Amino acid sequence: MNVRDYYFTAKGVQDLVGTERDSPSYSQSLPRRLALWRRGFLSRAGPIYDFERYDPESFVSDYQRFVRAKNLNGTWSVALSNKLFFDWLMRAYGDHRTVVYGLIRGGLFHEFDDSREPAPAAVAGDGTAALEPAIDSRTAVRHDAGAWVADRLDEEGKLVLKWIRGGGGENVLLCSRTETGYEINGEHYDRGALVARIDDLENYLVCEHVEQGPYAAALYPETPNTIRVLTMYDDDAEEAFIAAAVQRMGSDLSGSMDNFSQGGLSAEIDVETGELGPAAQLPYESDRLEWHTHHPETGTRIQGTEVPAWEPIRDRVLELASSHPMLPYVGWDLVLTDDEGSFKIIEANDHSGLKAMQVHGPLLTDDRVRRFYERHGVC
Numbered sequence: 619m620n621v622r623d624y625y626f627t628a629k630g631v632q633d634l635v636g637t638e639r640d641s642p643s644y645s646q647s648l649p650r651r652l653a654l655w656r657r658g659f660l661s662r663a664g665p666i667y668d669f670e671r672y673d674p675e676s677f678v679s680d681y682q683r684f685v686r687a688k689n690l691n692g693t694w695s696v697a698l699s700n701k702l703f704f705d706w707l708m709r710a711y712g713d714h715r716t717v718v719y720g721l722i723r724g725g726l727f728h729e730f731d732d733s734r735e736p737a738p739a740a741v742a743g744d745g746t747a748a749l750e751p752a753i754d755s756r757t758a759v760r761h762d763a764g765a766w767v768a769d770r771l772d773e774e775g776k777l778v779l780k781w782i783r784g785g786g787g788e789n790v791l792l793c794s795r796t797e798t799g800y801e802i803n804g805e806h807y808d809r810g811a812l813v814a815r816i817d818d819l820e821n822y823l824v825c826e827h828v829e830q831g832p833y834a835a836a837l838y839p840e841t842p843n844t845i846r847v848l849t850m851y852d853d854d855a856e857e858a859f860i861a862a863a864v865q866r867m868g869s870d871l872s873g874s875m876d877n878f879s880q881g882g883l884s885a886e887i888d889v890e891t892g893e894l895g896p897a898a899q900l901p902y903e904s905d906r907l908e909w910h911t912h913h914p915e916t917g918t919r920i921q922g923t924e925v926p927a928w929e930p931i932r933d934r935v936l937e938l939a940s941s942h943p944m945l946p947y948v949g950w951d952l953v954l955t956d957d958e959g960s961f962k963i964i965e966a967n968d969h970s971g972l973k974a975m976q977v978h979g980p981l982l983t984d985d986r987v988r989r990f991y992e993r994h995g996v997c
Contacts, residue, residue: 658680858940
């Protein structure tokens with residue numbers, strides 16, 4: 619094991635312990651939690667995974683996900699974990715790229731010039747990007763950060779601010795202009811408070827707000843409702859395949875995002891047909907897993923609904939994944955912008971969360987998925 623492997627193993631264990639500490643126990647007894655820990659699962663797995671129907675060994679455990687799958691993409695993981703690098707990767711796929719306007723750093727907004735090619739930037743030993751070369755090569759002009767964002771909101775109405783690292787919906791600020799001022803993740807701000815909040819941010823990207831199409835908006839219009847597609851690269855076949863795909867939906871419990879762990883819904887997508895199954899929901903800080911055939915707030919039918927134009931969407935994601943064999947393990951987050959097959963990739967995850975997928979059944983019952991994980995030393 620080299621130094622990098624030791625680093626990611628230690629970081630994975632740290633994240634695993636931290637997640638257990640910060641997660642609710644879901645009213646499970648200590649003996650039950652101990653039994654889960656011995657098998658490599660966090661306490662939250664108890665109400666989420668159907669261990670009565672399936673052998674626990676057929677699930678990718680939390681230990682396997684946090685520790686053993688942490689470095690599946692090796693040195694290329696920075697292309698996904700660093701959102702500025704990912705934007706460079708997506709510049710070759712303009713139809714699916716979310717526009718990044720610039721970077722907030724040191725109280726300034728560094729506006730990017732999309733007409734210029736990005737120059738290579740150094741990568742530090744811990745996998746983070748050395749930002750100065752990146753900023754210098756793409757910056758057209760600098761502005762006061764808060765004022766620029768406020769002015770842009772006055773013009774466009776909505777923006778998305780993302781911390782340059784981190785996933786899972788954390789550190790994502792959905793900003794909007796309202797009749798009475800501004801909002802960040804549903805919280806009201808006047809202009810002065812907004813400017814002060816933005817000026818305090820460090821290493822945040824300012825991105826366009828992607829407007830979802832009729833299908834996605836009908837599910838629950840208050841949040842972006844993303845499709846998570848988990849791809850794996852098959853070295854023998856020299857092509858990527860889809861291990862699982864789910865339609866995620868926001869709810870009144872999940873706030874401004876569609877995260878399953880915060881009360882959002884997850885419906886499995888049949889990879890061949892695009893048909894949705896029933897949606898699972900874990901009410902926030904509750905130990906009751908609920909299943910819905912219709913959205914509990916909007917009443918929109920979920921089970922049996924087909925993702926519009928699923929076949930070309932699926933094939934395009936596979937094309938993108940197959941074009942990057944150096945990234946064998948990617949969780950793609952898509953927003954459908956119309957019902958004709960157009961979509962934007964708002965994020966790609968280096969070591970995708972699996973709760974919203976395995977709530978519908980264990981991944982390791984698929985032989986191709988199991989072979990992938992075994993080949994890469996995950997299980």
